[in-house]
Amino acid sequence: MPIEGIEQPDILEITPSLRLRRYDGHFSFAIPWYRDAATLMLVDGKNEPYDLKRLERMYAYLNAHGELYFIEIPEGGSFRPIGDVTFWQDDMPIVIGDPAWRGRGVGKRVVTALVARARSLGFQTLHIDEIYSFNEGSRRLFESCGFRAYEETERGHRYVLSLI
Numbered sequence: 239m240p241i242e243g244i245e246q247p248d249i250l251e252i253t254p255s256l257r258l259r260r261y262d263g264h265f266s267f268a269i270p271w272y273r274d275a276a277t278l279m280l281v282d283g284k285n286e287p288y289d290l291k292r293l294e295r296m297y298a299y300l301n302a303h304g305e306l307y308f309i310e311i312p313e314g315g316s317f318r319p320i321g322d323v324t325f326w327q328d329d330m331p332i333v334i335g336d337p338a339w340r341g342r343g344v345g346k347r348v349v350t351a352l353v354a355r356a357r358s359l360g361f362q363t364l365h366i367d368e369i370y371s372f373n374e375g376s377r378r379l380f381e382s383c384g385f386r387a388y389e390e391t392e393r394g395h396r397y398v399l400s401l402i
Contacts, residue, residue, distance in 0.1 A: 246305045258307035271335025300324040329367040366397035
């Protein structure tokens, strides 16, 4: 149970063509996302590719702190992961790993659905630990969902959304 006292659903359907699937320990399909130079800059602010061990450590950390999901779309009669997101009150890291799906509103639909989940769980606020100053896409995404910058960090800003 990643968030104490809260049961994580196996599937969160956002639309018939977009869903979140609970992390199940299988993630090798995500390695190309975390070896892509552009993705790495947005995620870590540097171009240091992940190997399977590093990806496993990252997913173990995220899964221990919140609800870790793969973002999936239907394809060929089943669903295919195109990214990942972790939901908890202190952060909401989201990666659209498949570049073909960036800039198509997927992130906005995912964040909007998770904000609605936070409200239904009675959360009063949500925080984003840091968005790098150069990551304009993430800044626009979270600001369009009502988050506001409240503290400057060395490389960007922390964000908060009041749910009350």
